[in-house]
Amino acid sequence: MNRVYNFSAGPACLPLEVLMEASSEMCDYRGSGMSVMEMSHRSSLFQDIIDEAEADLGKLLSIPENYKVLFLQGGASQQFAAVPMNLMKNKVADYIVTGQWAKKAAKEAEKYGRVNVVASSADKTFSYIPDCSDLDIDKDSDYVYICENNTIYGTKFKKLPNTKGKDLVADVSSCFLSEPVNVSDYGLMFAGAQKNVGPAGVVIAVIREDLIRDDIPDYVPTMLKYKTQADAGSMYNTPPCYGIYICGKVFKHLLKEGGLSAMKEKNERKAKLLYDYLDESDMFSNPVAKDSRSMMNVTFVTGNEDLDKEFVKAAAGRGLVNLKGHRTVGGMRASIYNAMPYEGVEALISFMKEFEKEHR
Numbered sequence: 547m548n549r550v551y552n553f554s555a556g557p558a559c560l561p562l563e564v565l566m567e568a569s570s571e572m573c574d575y576r577g578s579g580m581s582v583m584e585m586s587h588r589s590s591l592f593q594d595i596i597d598e599a600e601a602d603l604g605k606l607l608s609i610p611e612n613y614k615v616l617f618l619q620g621g622a623s624q625q626f627a628a629v630p631m632n633l634m635k636n637k638v639a640d641y642i643v644t645g646q647w648a649k650k651a652a653k654e655a656e657k658y659g660r661v662n663v664v665a666s667s668a669d670k671t672f673s674y675i676p677d678c679s680d681l682d683i684d685k686d687s688d689y690v691y692i693c694e695n696n697t698i699y700g701t702k703f704k705k706l707p708n709t710k711g712k713d714l715v716a717d718v719s720s721c722f723l724s725e726p727v728n729v730s731d732y733g734l735m736f737a738g739a740q741k742n743v744g745p746a747g748v749v750i751a752v753i754r755e756d757l758i759r760d761d762i763p764d765y766v767p768t769m770l771k772y773k774t775q776a777d778a779g780s781m782y783n784t785p786p787c788y789g790i791y792i793c794g795k796v797f798k799h800l801l802k803e804g805g806l807s808a809m810k811e812k813n814e815r816k817a818k819l820l821y822d823y824l825d826e827s828d829m830f831s832n833p834v835a836k837d838s839r840s841m842m843n844v845t846f847v848t849g850n851e852d853l854d855k856e857f858v859k860a861a862a863g864r865g866l867v868n869l870k871g872h873r874t875v876g877g878m879r880a881s882i883y884n885a886m887p888y889e890g891v892e893a894l895i896s897f898m899k900e901f902e903k904e905h906r
């Protein structure tokens with residue numbers, strides 16, 4: 547086996563221990579004589595898998611009683627429509643646009659109601675998080691929307707916006723389970739699993755129960771109605787069984803590693819190592835405002851596009867893969883999610899130093 551350090555933004559690396567365990571159960575899950583992919587989602591074996599996944603996530607996030615966990619499909623992008631469809635009661639919402647994912651979400655929401663962009667960092671190519679302490683929140687607004695960690699630009703809200711009493715809806719795809727959060731600060735948070743918790747094809751939503759409403763427009767597809775999914779225990783139809791099973795294993799792994807405060811500590815150490823190096827390097831720099839830096843996605847550039855390309859290629863040759871920045875911004879990006887070991891970041895920095903020396 548020849549594992550690489552995979553810095554992909556998503557689908558991203560998963561803990562080796564989880565992959566090994568899954569592989570040992572691949573052909574015969576706990577004496578059932580079949581894999582989890584082959585078993586009925588109505589079986590008690592699978593019911594146990596999804597129930598345990600939900601309970602373990604509850605422990606990790608200390609999810610309060612009045613919140614529900616939903617395992618959904620369609621990627622985080624599907625939620626860009628599901629959110630306004632389910633939550634726009636007054637047909638007004640306030641969006642904070644800090645990158646492409648939030649922009650896409652705002653654009654999708656415009657199909658269902660009035661969208662106010664109350665803050666944006668588009669003026670400086672999304673390289674910072676705007677001050678959100680006193681926004682012009684509409685009095686009729688149904689919710690305030692953010693993308694909490696901007697995967698493409700490498701920025702993160704260090705402080706949640708002041709929503710002036712409105713419910714906060716957050717796309718937490720790329721920071722989910724990277725550190726402890728206070729669930730009750732959110733009306734709804736959702737995350738595509740493939741960034742930090744499992745395989746693509748699963749979206750996890752944590753939603754306050756009173757937002758799971760029945761009085762929503764008739765045109766809303768049955769599958770996209772949170773109430774349908776909540777009433778059916780995320781099994782209105784066949785759920786992404788195998789993906790949920792892997793997510794469950796990742797939750798158990800995180801609990802065993804000490805939960806989210808241990809993750810935070812580990813992630814802070816990794817991010818500090820990399821940012822400190824970027825700050826002292828003569829060749830590489832991080833283009834993001836210091837107070838907005840993401841702990842999960844670290845972007846950097848040399849200032850020379852050809853050199854960037856050469857770096858990405860040479861790094862791959864050393865088993866440091868997927869360091870190319872998002873196609874829309876260029877440069878480099880190292881995604882250092884939970885499953886990226888400290889040694890992976892050390893290896894990256896050591897290669898960057900070597901590259902810097904050679905190309906001085």
Ligand SMILES: *Cc1c(COP(=O)(O)O)cnc(C)c1O
Pocket residue numbers: 556620621622623624647693695696697717718719720738741
């Ligand atoms: C990756 C990503 C998405 C899109 O996820 P899909 O599952 O591909 O739809 C949305 N938001 C954020 C913050 C992301 O990182």
